[in-house]
Amino acid sequence: MSDKIVMGYWDCPSCGSTGIPGTTYDCPNCGRQRGKETKFYMKSGPVEYVPGHKVAGADWYCDYCGALNSAGRTTCENCGSPKSESKDDYFSLQKPKEPKIETQNTNFKSDGTPNVKNSAPNIRTFGIIAIIILMIILINSFFSRPKDCTFKVQSMSWENSISIEENKTFRESDWYLPSGGRLAYTNSEIRSYESVLDHYETVTKSRQVQDGGHYETSYSDNGDGTFTEHSNFVPDYTTEYYTEEEPVYRQEPVYDTKYYYDIDKWVDERTEKVSGNDKNPYWPKLSLTEKEREAGRSSSYSMSGELTYKSFGKDKTKTEKYTIDESMWREINTGQTLNVTIKDGKIIEWHID
Ligand SMILES: [Zn+2]
Numbered sequence: 001m002s003d004k005i006v007m008g009y010w011d012c013p014s015c016g017s018t019g020i021p022g023t024t025y026d027c028p029n030c031g032r033q034r035g036k037e038t039k040f041y042m043k044s045g046p047v048e049y050v051p052g053h054k055v056a057g058a059d060w061y062c063d064y065c066g067a068l069n070s071a072g073r074t075t076c077e078n079c080g081s082p083k084s085e086s087k088d089d090y091f092s093l094q095k096p097k098e099p100k101i102e103t104q105n106t107n108f109k110s111d112g113t114p115n116v117k118n119s120a121p122n123i124r125t126f127g128i129i130a131i132i133i134l135m136i137i138l139i140n141s142f143f144s145r146p147k148d149c150t151f152k153v154q155s156m157s158w159e160n161s162i163s164i165e166e167n168k169t170f171r172e173s174d175w176y177l178p179s180g181g182r183l184a185y186t187n188s189e190i191r192s193y194e195s196v197l198d199h200y201e202t203v204t205k206s207r208q209v210q211d212g213g214h215y216e217t218s219y220s221d222n223g224d225g226t227f228t229e230h231s232n233f234v235p236d237y238t239t240e241y242y243t244e245e246e247p248v249y250r251q252e253p254v255y256d257t258k259y260y261y262d263i264d265k266w267v268d269e270r271t272e273k274v275s276g277n278d279k280n281p282y283w284p285k286l287s288l289t290e291k292e293r294e295a296g297r298s299s300s301y302s303m304s305g306e307l308t309y310k311s312f313g314k315d316k317t318k319t320e321k322y323t324i325d326e327s328m329w330r331e332i333n334t335g336q337t338l339n340v341t342i343k344d345g346k347i348i349e350w351h352i353d
């Protein structure tokens with residue numbers, strides 16, 4: 001379908017006449033020229049075609065005398081001024097004016113006074129938080145810093161321990177018999193399931209199919225008092241129902257042989273410990289049954305005594321027990337006074353004057 005030209009209309013704000021044909025330049029009632037405020041519209045009801053009308057573009061207003069001219073004219077019909085020196089035409093006048101950008105961050109309280117938000121407290125809050133964090137770090141490092149103290153050794157101790165495992169028999173099951181497993185019995189059991197086609201089912205489904213169509217009409221403003229009619233083909237759709245055969249599956253168990261067997265495993269049983277306050281450590285005497293074995297040995301050494309340390313310039317004393325390594329334990333003796341450096345409750349350095 002080819003596009004057709006239809007009549008647009010305008011209203012005269014001066015005398016109140018309405019529905020004036022768009023191709024008319026002056027109000028038929030009061031004679032006032034169609035103003036720059038004009039916005040063409042279409043009437044409801046059947047359209048009025050304008051046969052033979054050629055659309056050249058938007059009507060323009062002469063900048064010198066204000067006369068209204070058609071787009072086809074390169075000079076003003078009234079005063080002869082060139083069109084190129086006039087800026088206003090129908091479309092340029094329709095363009096919405098740039099909205100004023102107003103920068104206003106002030107909002108208002110309920111009583112109408114501006115609620116001025118001050119960003120300074122935020123900065124202050126951050127500053128306070130930063131200082132608090134810094135103080136926590138400083139206090140923490142103050143208390144966990146290495147402290148030089150003296151330690152009077154009052155007693156020393158050692159402890160030796162041996163962990164013992166026991167060989168135990170367990171009843172287990174699996175889909176195979178592992179090495180070392182003594183078969184007790186087997187059983188046929190469900191190991192997995194598989195999908196088996198059972199039957200087909202008829203299901204009804206729907207789909208959208210094109211079923212003809214229709215023309216939809218739209219109009220675009222030509223800016224010269226007319227509109228162009230556009231016809232567009234719009235396809236129509238209808239819902240079509242159809243059936244399909246769909247497979248339905250059932251789950252069938254798959255059986256396999258399960259082995260039940262006895263198997264021996266070494267498991268943690270107990271720990272034998274001996275300790276003393278002398279300097280002659282020994283290992284616990286083991287009397288193991290046939291089903292027991294040694295699984296590992298460990299030693300620990302410690303010393304107890306009086307720790308003298310400085311607290312706010314004053315000497316303070318408290319009883320402490322420290323776990324120490326073997327070489328230190330061998331070097332020191334009860335009654336000695338050590339110079340120690342303590343950090344996080346541990347001796348990190350020591351010497352005897
Ligand atoms: Zn009028």
Ligand SMILES: [Zn+2]
Nearest residue numbers: 062065076079
């Ligand atoms: Zn003019």
